[in-house]
Every structure is written in structure tokens, then in C-alpha cells.
Amino acid sequence: MDDITEEMYQLIKTKVREQGAYDLDAYSEVVDEVIDYYLEKGKIDDDDNMVFIKDQLMAMHDSATDQLADDESYD
Numbered sequence: 001m002d003d004i005t006e007e008m009y010q011l012i013k014t015k016v017r018e019q020g021a022y023d024l025d026a027y028s029e030v031v032d033e034v035i036d037y038y039l040e041k042g043k044i045d046d047d048d049n050m051v052f053i054k055d056q057l058m059a060m061h062d063s064a065t066d067q068l069a070d071d072e073s074y075d
Helices: 003-019 024-040 050-058 061-073
Strands: none
Touching: 003 024, 003 050, 003 061, 024 050, 024 061
């Protein structure tokens, strides 16, 4: 995973935790929000492969939600 995708993933995990967006549909919405945010900030642009980026981030759903569930069990 490249640096920008890792950065996006960390932001996604934060937003998922804040919003309680653990199911796949809610996670997908968070992914879209983060991609839009990075587009607005100019960190990524339309020349980047958006489908690949989204697919990569969506593939991390189980890992993200499992990790967050483990983190919350320690609270």
C-alpha cells in the first residue's frame, strides 16, 4: 500500500470509529467521503485510478472493523 492510501485508510478508521460505520454500506460511504476529501485537497486527482483506490480501501473493511472492535474491547 502506498503512503497516500495508508493515510486515507487511517482517516477512514477514525471516521468509522466516530460514526459507528461498521457495516459494509456505511464503510463504503466513509470511503467515498475520504476520497472526495482527498480530491478537494488536491492530494489525489482524477488522473489517479479512483476505482483501484476505492477497491483497495474497500478490501480493508474487515481488517479495519476487526481492528476497531479489538481496540474498543480494551476501552
